[in-house]
Amino acid sequence: MSIYFDQHIKVSKGNIVSIAWHEKLKYLAVASYDSNIGGSILFFKDEGERVMDSEVSKPCAPTCIAWHPVKPILVCGWESGEASVWNEREKQLFEFAPIHKTEIRELAFNGKGIRLLTGDNYGTVYQWKLDMKGKPQPAPNYSAKVSSAVVSMLLQPISGTEDGLDLSTLAKLAVSGDERALDLFTSHNAGGSSRPGAQPAGVGPAAPTGPIEANCFFVGTLNGSVHYLDEHGRCELLFSTEGAVKRLLYHQKRNLLISVTDSGSLSQHSIGPNGAARELTKFKLACRSPKPDIIWAGKTLLAMAVGETMVRFWDIASEDNYTLSMQDGMGYDSNVQVTSIAYSAKKQVLAAGTQTGQLAFWKYQPIHSSAQHEPEDEWQLQPPLFVRSNVSQLTWGTSDQLLGLNAVSDVYIITEQPASCHYGNGLSAVQTGPKSLYLANFNESIFAELQLESRLKQVRTTGAHLVCSDGRSITSYELLPPPGNSAEPITVSSLLKQVGEFQCDATQLDIYDQNVYTCETKKIQVRTLQGTVKQQLAFSDNHGEPVCFTINSHNLVVGSSRGVIRLFDLSRREAKAHGGEKFISEHVPRHATIQSVAVNSSGTCVSVVCVLDDLSVDPRVYVWDVEMDTVTYFNLKTGRSEHDENDRNIDR
Structure with missing residues (x-):
């Protein structure tokens, strides 16, 4: 079992507009706005420490942020129509040419991060080229116009193999009439092209050896239209639906585009060569929120938070659907609205935030038994975590051990660790929450769940003593005799007596007799229960x-x-x-x-x-x-x- 901890991030006053983790690096960007101060973008490391001398600010509000897919470069869109680029490594700020006449609503990088799309409130889209440091060129590559305000943009991914080319995908596209795919396919197999009218083999550019660069985008608008923007800036209307297109998702292997509107209209389109769309399914969700949150939670599984007290699932392959709900018995309030969800594919964990600051986690554990079971049985609910206010945004970090949480006026980094437990001489200690510990004294037949004052990362016991660590300090306790009146509620003070507390950032600890052993840099320290170092077990360079x-x-x-x-x-x-x-x-x-x-x-x-x-x-x-x-x-x-x-x- 895992335990989750929340770390509050100190951000200047005002509302949090958005947060974003870098895909590869351990940076969290936080965009906020205060009417008295203006807008700002701050940067934090994975442990919540602010990156000094790194801030982007303007008198107006930031509207959107986007990280470069590889480099420590962040692009910011502003209410004024301005756009900025911050290079964290070089500590340099660049500005785009001020050609947007209204606020920028969406930003999207292409596959390699060389090109960037900016979309505004008037439906104008520009594509820009950035140099190695992130500096934009003076003028955009092209401009396009869509039917109304841009509210969502999505890069169309291209499948790739280890050597950069998915030949089966190229072959299918070539047969379907995609000339560019045909050129790439034939040049890859023959060292050039044998197609009539194409470049002869051995002449001109060499056959591509790296990944095909994704340069085509889907653009969703406020009036419900979805457009396809190809690599040359040609814009085509694919389809129209009811409401503002708040979310676009793409299934790479099936070439499927999922669109979701603020009115709850969900449609599924098959995308052919050159962006041609064919509707497969369309239905209306029981949407009770103007901001439905729809994400991938598996290879073909969609998870949906649409303003209900549950999370809905729909498998686009099997067309199975089911729900997950929070259980009152585990400390959850099951009658609150789910407002945001995020899924970690690596950890197979779904996180869900509510309007009251409740955070739920489900761990996916497939059942391989032949016995009949329901798909929802494979999701195991974990202990809850609580923050101060409404959860408006959740996003997993690079290591998938970190979860960023936007609570409108506060930001938290949620970290995960395995639950700590230990047994010694008849006393068992099991961590059940960030600050809760279940003690079982089998010698005295005393069983109780205790709430500690500080967070718990490690616990060890000898039967007579208990030591706990929050990662920065260690607290030691002596086990008290059992209370005489068994009717009295058992508390920490009635069961444990604190005998020591000292600062120590040990990566591991244990206890033997009345000595605490701590693993620290280049040595093992032997301490008393009060923290005094009695002995040092040093390790040589060898x-x-x-x-x-x-x-x-x-x-x-x-x-x-x-x-x-x-x-x-x-x-x-x-x-x-x-x-x-x-x-x-x-x-x-x-x-x-x-x-x-x-x-x-x-x-x-x-x-x-x-x-x-x-x-x-x-x-x-x-x-x-x-x-x-x-x-x-x-x-x-x-x-x-x-x-x-x-x-x-x-x-x-």
């Missing part, structure tokens, strides 16, 4: 820095950044090294780093899990027999031991 450790009985095992395993005996007054040391990296086929270590209660065997050089987890669990000084492994992927795998290789 060992590397300690990255993880585990205590079992009186044995401490430590894994280092250079792949070294070290053992310590804690039964004496001071921790003493014993059992020698082992360079586990010598036994791993590819260069690896240690992810976790464990030791048995007698200290005779150590298990190790590694991460390989491609960042994948090694399926082999390595075991170091300390007494025999041998290392063997068991491959969880194949279900075979090292001995079995060697025998199979010999037989071959």
